[in-house]
Amino acid sequence: xxxxxxxxxxxxxxxxxxxxxxxxxxxxxxxxxxxxxxxxxxxxxxxxxxxxxxxxxxxxxxxxxxxxxxxxxxxxxxxxxxxxxxxxxxxxxxxxxxxxxxxxxxxxxxxxxxxxxxxx
Amino acid sequence: xxxxxxxxxxxxxxxxxxxxxxxxxxxxxxxxxxxxxxxxxxxxxxxxxxxxxxxxxxxxxxxxxxxxxxxxxxxxxxxxxxxxxxxxxxxxxxxxxxxxxxxxxxxxxxxxxxxxxxxxxxxxxxxxxxxxxxxxxxxxxxxxxxxxxxxxxxxxxxxxxxxxxxxxxxxxxxxxxxxxxxxxxxxxxxxxxxxxxxxxxxxxxxxxxxxxxxxxxxxxxxxxxxxxxxxxxxxxxxxxxxxxxxxxxxxxxxxxxxxxxxxxxxxxxxxxxxxxxxxxxxxxxxxxxxxxxxxxxxxxxxxxxxxxxxxxxxxxxxxxxxxxxxxxxxxxxxxxxxxxxxxxxxxxxxxxxxxxxxxxxxxxxxxxxxxxxxxxxxxxxxxxxxxxxxxxxxxxxxxxxxxxxxxxxxxxxxxxxxxxxxxxxxxxxxxxxxxxxxxxxxxxxxxxxxxxxxxxxxxxxxxxxxxxxxxxxxxxxxxxxxxxxxxxxxxxxxxxxxxxxxxxxxxxxxxxxxxxxxxxxxxxxxxxxxxxxxxxxxxxxxxxxxxxxxxxxxxxxxxxxxxxxxxxxxxxxxxxxxxxxxxxxxxxxxxxxxxxxxxxxxxxxxxxxxxxxxxxxxxxxxxxxxxxxxxxxxxxxxxxxxxxxxxxxxxxxxxxxxxxxxxxxxxxxxxxxxxxxxxxxxxxxxxxxxxxxxxxxxxxxxxxxxxxxxxxxxxxxxxxxxxxxxxxxxxxxxxxxxxxxxxxxxxxxxxxxxxxxxxxxxxxxxxxxxxxxxxxxxxxxxxxxxxxxxxxxxxxxxxxxxxxxxxxxxxxxxxxxxxxxxxxxxxxxxxxxxxxxxxxxxxxxxxxxxxxxxxxxxxxxxxxxxxxxxxx
Numbered sequence: 008x009x010x011x012x013x014x015x016x017x018x019x020x021x022x023x024x025x026x027x028x029x030x031x032x033x034x035x036x037x038x039x040x041x042x043x044x045x046x047x048x049x050x051x052x053x054x055x056x057x058x059x060x061x062x063x064x065x066x067x068x069x070x071x072x073x074x075x076x077x078x079x080x081x082x083x084x085x086x087x088x089x090x091x092x093x094x095x096x097x098x099x100x101x102x103x104x105x106x107x108x109x110x111x112x113x114x115x116x117x118x119x120x121x122x123x124x125x126x127x
Numbered sequence: 128x129x130x131x132x133x134x135x136x137x138x139x140x141x142x143x144x145x146x147x148x149x150x151x152x153x154x155x156x157x158x159x160x161x162x163x164x165x166x167x168x169x170x171x172x173x174x175x176x177x178x179x180x181x182x183x184x185x186x187x188x189x190x191x192x193x194x195x196x197x198x199x200x201x202x203x204x205x206x207x208x209x210x211x212x213x214x215x216x217x218x219x220x221x222x223x224x225x226x227x228x229x230x231x232x233x234x235x236x237x238x239x240x241x242x243x244x245x246x247x248x249x250x251x252x253x254x255x256x257x258x259x260x261x262x263x264x265x266x267x268x269x270x271x272x273x274x275x276x277x278x279x280x281x282x283x284x285x286x287x288x289x290x291x292x293x294x295x296x297x298x299x300x301x302x303x304x305x306x307x308x309x310x311x312x313x314x315x316x317x318x319x320x321x322x323x324x325x326x327x328x329x330x331x332x333x334x335x336x337x338x339x340x341x342x343x344x345x346x347x348x349x350x351x352x353x354x355x356x357x358x359x360x361x362x363x364x365x366x367x368x369x370x371x372x373x374x375x376x377x378x379x380x381x382x383x384x385x386x387x388x389x390x391x392x393x394x395x396x397x398x399x400x401x402x403x404x405x406x407x408x409x410x411x412x413x414x415x416x417x418x419x420x421x422x423x424x425x426x427x428x429x430x431x432x433x434x435x436x437x438x439x440x441x442x443x444x445x446x447x448x449x450x451x452x453x454x455x456x457x458x459x460x461x462x463x464x465x466x467x468x469x470x471x472x473x474x475x476x477x478x479x480x481x482x483x484x485x486x487x488x489x490x491x492x493x494x495x496x497x498x499x500x501x502x503x504x505x506x507x508x509x510x511x512x513x514x515x516x517x518x519x520x521x522x523x524x525x526x527x528x529x530x531x532x533x534x535x536x537x538x539x540x541x542x543x544x545x546x547x548x549x550x551x552x553x554x555x556x557x558x559x560x561x562x563x564x565x566x567x568x569x570x571x572x573x574x575x576x577x578x579x580x581x582x583x584x585x586x587x588x589x590x591x592x593x594x595x596x597x598x599x600x601x602x603x604x605x606x607x608x609x610x611x612x613x614x615x616x617x618x619x620x621x622x623x624x625x626x627x628x629x630x631x632x633x634x635x636x637x638x639x640x641x642x643x644x645x646x647x648x649x650x651x652x653x654x655x656x657x658x659x660x661x662x663x664x665x666x667x668x669x670x671x672x673x674x675x676x677x678x679x680x681x682x683x684x685x686x687x688x689x690x691x692x693x694x695x696x697x698x699x700x701x702x703x704x705x706x707x708x709x710x711x712x713x714x715x716x717x718x719x720x721x722x723x724x725x726x727x728x729x730x731x732x733x734x735x736x737x738x739x740x741x742x743x744x745x746x747x748x749x750x751x752x753x754x755x756x757x758x759x760x761x762x763x764x765x766x767x768x769x770x771x772x773x774x775x776x777x778x779x780x781x782x783x784x785x786x787x788x789x790x791x792x793x794x795x796x797x798x799x800x801x802x803x804x805x806x807x808x809x810x811x812x813x814x815x816x817x818x819x820x821x822x823x824x825x826x827x828x829x830x831x832x833x834x835x836x837x838x839x840x841x842x843x844x845x846x847x848x849x850x851x852x853x854x855x856x857x858x859x860x861x862x863x864x865x866x867x868x869x870x871x872x873x874x875x876x877x878x879x880x881x882x883x884x885x886x887x888x889x890x891x892x893x894x895x896x897x898x899x900x901x902x903x904x905x906x907x908x909x910x911x912x913x914x915x916x917x918x919x920x921x922x923x924x925x926x927x928x929x930x931x932x933x934x935x936x937x938x939x940x941x942x943x944x945x946x947x948x949x950x951x952x953x954x955x956x957x958x959x960x961x962x963x964x965x966x967x968x969x970x971x972x973x974x975x976x977x978x979x980x981x982x983x984x985x986x987x988x989x990x991x992x993x994x995x996x997x998x999x
Contacts, residue, residue, distance in 0.1 A: 039141060040148040058145065059172035063180040066134060070184060076134070088141055 024064045026107065029092060029100040032074060036091040039065065065090060073099050138181055146171055193515065200516035204523075210488055211520065214481045218524025218570060220883060221477030223531030226555075226563045228470040228876075230536050231543065232463055233558045234551040235456050241374045243314020244412075248451040249278070249422065251409040253430075253444050257718040258700065258808075260447050262404040264440070265397070267433060271409065271446075274429050277422035278411035282306040285390050286379060286406040289360035290656045290852050291346075297845075297852035299654060300342070300360075302383035304390035312412050319343075320354040320369020327386030330395060336365040337384040340373035358383075361656040376550045378408075378454060402440030410451065423448045434714075439779070443714025459547045462873045465950045469625060469880045472618045474566065476887045478574040479611040479618075483894050485517070485578035486608050496582050510579045517575025518568070525567035529555070532563070542875060544868035581607060605899065609931055612891045616935025617942060619888035620972055622881035624943040627964035628954055629874040635956030636867055642798035642807065643693060644733025645859035647684075648826055649833035650692055651840060652855040655821040659848075663748075663819040669847065670815065670823065674725060676843040677827060682836060685731040685828040688815065689724035692732070692824045693798045694862040695855070703811060705764050706774040706788060716779060719760060719809035720800055723820045729755075729795055729812075731826045732859075737761075739771040739793035746792075747816040755793040757810035770794055775811070789813065802866050804955045826859075833858050873953055888935075888972075889979040896928045897983035904990055912992040924987045928980030929973070936969050 031037065031045045042065075043058045068074045073096030079089045092100070146167045153163035171177070204211040242248060252260045253267065263271075265283065272281040285304040290297060307323035310316070317337060326332065336358060338347070347353055357364045360383070371384060397403050413422055423446075430446040449457070456463075489496075496509060533555055540553045581604060653673075660666050670688050677686045691697045702716035722728075729741045737758055746753050754775065761770045774788040797807035815823075829836050841853055857865075864871075900907070907920055947959040957964070 040145045043145075044152075057172040058149070058170050059142075059174065059177035060180070062138070062142065062177050063184050066181050066184040069134065085144070087144065088137070 024060060025068060026100070026103050028061070028064055028068060028090075029073065029096055029103070032090055032092040032096070033100060036077070036079075036089040038079075038087040038089050042090065068096065071099075072096075135182060135185065138178060142171070142174055142177065196512045196515035197519055199512065200519040203516055204520060207488065210484055211523075214484050214520055215523045215527060217477045217480050217887065218521055218574075219527035219531055220887075221474035222521075222525050222528030222563060222566050222570065223535060224470045224528075224880060224883070225474050225566050226529055226532035226559055227535030227539055228463075228466050229562045230532070230553050230555060230559045231539060232467050233556070233562070234553040235459060235463060235548060236452075237558070238551065240451060240455070241315070241372075241376050242451070245451055247413040248313065249411050249413060249419065249448050250451055250454040251281075251411055251426065252447045253404060254447045255444050255714065255718075257443075257714075262407045263409050264401050264404045265391075265407060266399065266401040267441070267444075268407065268409050270433055271426065271429060274432075275411070275422075275425060277414055277417045277425045279414040280308055280312045281409060281411040282309040282312050283387055284309065284408045284410060285387060286408075287385070287390060288654055288656075289383070290654065290850065291358075291360055292850040297850045299652075299852045299854040300382035301379065302339075302381050302385065303377065303379075304385050304387045307386050307388075309410075310384075312410070315372065315375060317369035318372040319351075320367070322369070323386040327388045328391075329388050330391045330398075332386060332388035332392065334363060334365045334389050335368045335386065336360075336389075337369045337371055338367055339371050339375065339382050339384075342382045343370045362658050378549055400440075401437055419448060419450065438713045440713075442712055455549045455551075459543075459869055461950070461952045462869050465625065465953060466873060466876050466880075468946075468949070469622055469877055472622055473880050473883055473887075474570060475573070476615045476618050476884050476891075478570050479615045480887050480891050480894075481520070482574040482577055483608055483611050483891055485574065486581065486604055486611075487894070487898055489578045489582040489604075493582050500583065506583045509583050510576075513579035513582070514571065514575045517579070518571040521567045521571035521574075524570070525563055529560070529563055532559070539872075539876070542872040544865060544872070547869055577607060577611075605902075608895050608898070612888075612895045612931050613935040613938065615884075615888040615891040616932055616972060616976070617939035619881065619884035620936055620939030620968055621943045621946055622877065622884045623968040623971065624939075624947060624964060625950060626874065626877040626881040627968050628947060628950065628957055628959065628961060629870065629877050631957045631961065631964060632953065632955040633867060633870050633874050636803050636870065639799065639803040641693065641803060641863060642734060642796045643859070645863050646733075647831070647833050648732065648828050648859040649836055649840075650695075650855070650857055650859055650862070651825045651827075651837075651853045653823060653825060653844070653851060653853055655851070657850070660821055666819045666821050667816060670725060672847045673825065673844055674727075676846070677825070677840055680836065680839050680843065682829050682831060683827055684830055685727055686826065687725045687728035687731040688823040688825050689722050689728040689732075690820050690823055691720060691722055691800070692826065692859075692862075693800045694802065694859075694866045695824075697824075698800065701777055702779060703775050703777055704780050706776075708764065710780070713779065717760075717763070717809055719756075719811045721777075722810065722812045723815050723818045723823070724812055725815045728826065731828045732798075733828075734798060735796040737794045737796060738769070739791070741793055741795075742812075742814040746814040750817075752787060752789040752817055753792045753814060754789040755795055755812040756791055757795055757797045757807070759797050759807055760809045760811065761794045763809065803863070824855075825853075870953060870955075885972075885975060889975045892928055892931060892976050893979040893983065895931065896924060896980050897986070899927065900924055900983040900987045903987075907987050907990045908992045908994070911990060917988045920990070921984045921988050924984035925977065925980045928976055928984075932973060932976030936972055939972075940965060940969065 027046050028042060031042050031049075034045075037045065039061055040058075043061055065074070068090075069076060072093055074090050075093050077089050077091065079087060146164075149167035149170060150160070150163045153166050154160055158166065168174075239245060240248075251263065251271070253263050254260050263283070268281070268283045272278075275281065283306050286301065287304050288299055288301045291300050305323075307325050307327050310322050316322070318340060320337070323335075323337075327335065338353070338358070343349060343353060346358075347356075350356070353367055354369060356367050358367055359365075365383075365385070371381070375381065391398050397405065411422075413419070426446045426448060430441075430444065434441040434444055499509060500506065536553055536555060540548075543553070584603070655666055655669060660669065674686055674688065677683060691699050699721050700718050701721055702718055704710075704716065724742065726742045726744055726746070728734075729736060738761075739755070741755065742753070756770060756775075764770070765773060770791050771793070773791050775791070776786050776788050780786060793812075795810075795812070798810065799805065799807060800810070801808070825840070827833060827836055827840060837856055844851055844853055907923075910920065910923075911917070943965070944960060951959050
């Protein structure tokens with residue numbers, strides 16, 4: 008049994024990964040490997056996702072009907088699963104993004120209170 | 128679900144594919160194939176772990192959430208022990224009472240009867256407008272069986288009794304003589320030995336017998352080699368051919384079962400007599416696909432043909448069909464259903480109370496909820512978590528409730544008259560547990576949903592913005608709490624009205640004059656069945672000796688024997704002809720109850736002599752035939768003349784035989800033979816010496832406790848015949864009391880439930896009012912600072928409570944008007960809209976509401992304006 012605190016930390020991480028996946032798929036359907044690559048590339052390799060953790064996240068998003076899945080062939084004619092953002096997922100992404108902005112803003116204000124109060 | 132399967136099946140391949148791509152990329156970057164593969168694996172992580180995690184996404188999420196919710200719920204309940212204790216106890220009372228009553232409902236109404244396909248088994252009886260449902264005559268049964276096509280099988284069941292000369296004391300046992308197909312038709316197989324042979328339907332069949340399981344155990348020690356042994360009943364030997372299964376159930380006590388051929392052998396006259404209807408019932412099995420309606424139509428046609436064909440015995444006789452379940456439960460069903468309804472109301476009230484508690488607590492938790500919603504928890508998530516909490520509470524209540532139910536079941540099975548249960552065993556079983564589980568689930572929804580929905584309503588979220596004291600609650604919640612209190616009052620009123628009507632009925636019923644004085648009278652039955660009593664003089668001699676010996680016992684004031692004592696099921700009726708009356712159609716003859724009695728019977732039982740004289744020792748076989756009639760018979764036939772000296776005869780006038788006219792010498796008061804609630808009937812009395820009877824009741828009036836005489840009487844009887852059993856021993860008081868047992872049980876339980884409802888309702892009002900006083904402390908303080916007298920404050924608070932009570936009472940009265948109708952068959956001498964009851968209950972509820980408001984009102988009066996104002 009892991010302690011409660013650990014589990015909460017994992018949950019936070021999962022939520023973030025979900026958001027990143029949704030954001031990546033906003034640009035169009037991708038297969039699993041491409042999603043991982045895109046996240047790494049777009050974050051300029053700051054976010055080093057353990058690629059395996061992508062799969063529980065993908066399945067969770069499918070279950071919530073935020074993304075759908077279809078069979079297809081990739082650029083070099085190989086069989087692959089393509090994940091696509093659903094309208095539900097699109098709404099969720101918008102919601103999560105707003106929340107994220109708020110949270111990030113709030114944390115930023117807490118971490119640098121001087122910048123706000125220091126100005127006369 | 129299908130998506131889950133497809134996704135998981137391909138998961139391995141997907142992961143392989145992913146790693147393959149990563150490896151390819153790495154190779155393109157210039158790694159060696161081996162390094163590329165290693166790097167790809169490292170970057171992917173533990174494959175097994177990933178697969179497990181992914182599987183978990185699909186499977187365990189809700190279960191884990193539920194477990195977490197339950198843990199959270201338990202933690203919340205532990206934090207508020209007072210709240211938890213009150214809520215659990217309230218629910219336990221509601222669920223426990225429900226489980227206890229349901230155990231009776233299940234045992235009596237729902238548990239499948241131990242027969243094969245019991246729903247197609249139909250009990251058939253004859254009917255006559257003179258008395259209603261009656262037994263069937265054997266010739267009619269044979270014609271029914273021959274002519275019916277809607278029944279695949281039919282079987283006659285004739286009640287029989289025997290004297291069993293026991294080891295310690297002789298006893299009377301009862302049983303059934305049945306058509307040989309009876310057991311196979313019912314789908315019952317003997318536990319030991321064989322079923323009856325078809326040939327055993329005919330007269331002259333050797334005496335064979337099946338023992339009941341309990342008789343086999345008690346008298347033969349469960350001897351496995353019982354088949355082939357004999358049992359001596361009366362003074363005949365019966366060959367035991369088998370033992371009935373232990374779960375065999377019949378409408379009456381069945382100690383033994385024998386083929387009807389044996390009974391026919393002994394009663395060859397009865398069997399031929401189409402007009403003789405004595406304790407013979409018929410059960411039939413509907414042919415496949417035949418409805419009861421269709422069978423009824425066919426049987427009514429057959430009965431009508433028989434009535435035309437044999438008018439002397441069958442004129443106006445019809446047929447009644449009822450499913451076998453109804454035959455088992457028809458008497459007690461209404462009482463049980465009313466109680467079941469009542470106990471459901473109690474549970475609803477308990478739920479309302481707990482919901483109210485939740486709302487109060489919800490108010491103090493609303494900030495927590497608002498915060499969680501703001502942090503992104505979905506409303507559904509929070510509702511489901513709050514419902515889980517209610518569910519945990521309900522489960523605790525249910526467990527405690529089952530403990531209460533075990534006690535309740537014990538109490539109830541003592542309250543319910545045993546013969547009303549017809550062999551049903553009331554206990555805590557799987558069905559009751561299942562019911563309790565459903566009650567728990569339903570209850571947690573009822574009391575959990577409204578508070579959960581309410582405290583997650585968006586407007587409550589403004590809580591967070593207000594940032595004020597947790598105590599400020601919107602008007603919506605107060606309205607909801609008031610509505611719950613009103614509902615509790617309404618439900619309590621309905622229950623109280625039911626209990627009130629029942630109480631008045633029982634009071635009225637016990638005030639009914641039974642036509643006799645039951646005080647200090649003991650009743651014992653004897654049935655002279657052995658060969659030595661085959662001739663009338665021996666029978667008369669026996670009764671005379673019994674009376675001579677019993678009358679001189681110390682403490683005995685009077686003693687007599689007679690047939691068919693009131694309020695026992697025993698009855699004997701026959702047609703009579705009054706001298707000079709217009710000869711009616713065969714089915715329209717007066718059909719009184721006939722009692723054969725010894726001198727002193729009327730005096731011992733305390734029946735009033737209204738005119739003429741009672742019987743004396745000189746009214747014997749050599750004297751003029753005499754009889755007495757009851758007041759109703761006198762009024763019917765001699766409205767304007769003195770009946771004394773008038774004559775009647777039993778049966779119809781016949782040209783063949785000389786008429787045996789009896790002269791009326793006395794008129795006595797009517798007795799309530801068939802129960803206090805039932806109307807009196809025509810009754811006729813004849814002296815024992817002119818109509819010897821071998822099956823009689825000994826009545827003994829004592830100076831003190833009549834039951835104390837039992838053993839002395841038994842000794843006296845056995846000094847005359849040591850093998851003669853006495854049975855059905857009780858006082859007449861007990862008979863009167865037992866005759867209202869179902870109503871008394873209904874009253875006791877309804878009283879209990881409505882008392883519970885009243886207390887819970889009072890707690891409900893108290894809760895609402897005292898909470899509102901706490902909330903309005905500030906307002907009350909301002910009022911007082913502005914000069915409002917304390918009396919006004921008191922009236923303000925009490926007025927608020929009375930308003931709730933008033934609305935609740937009004938709604939309750941309207942509902943009770945409708946619902947009381949459902950219990951009309953349980954009532955006696957009181958209308959379902961009885962003004963006194965309704966008014967009394969309403970006043971009671973107002974008083975209780977006043978009481979419930981008193982404490983919070985006093986608290987409001989003591990509010991110190993300074994403190995109240997500073998408080999904010």
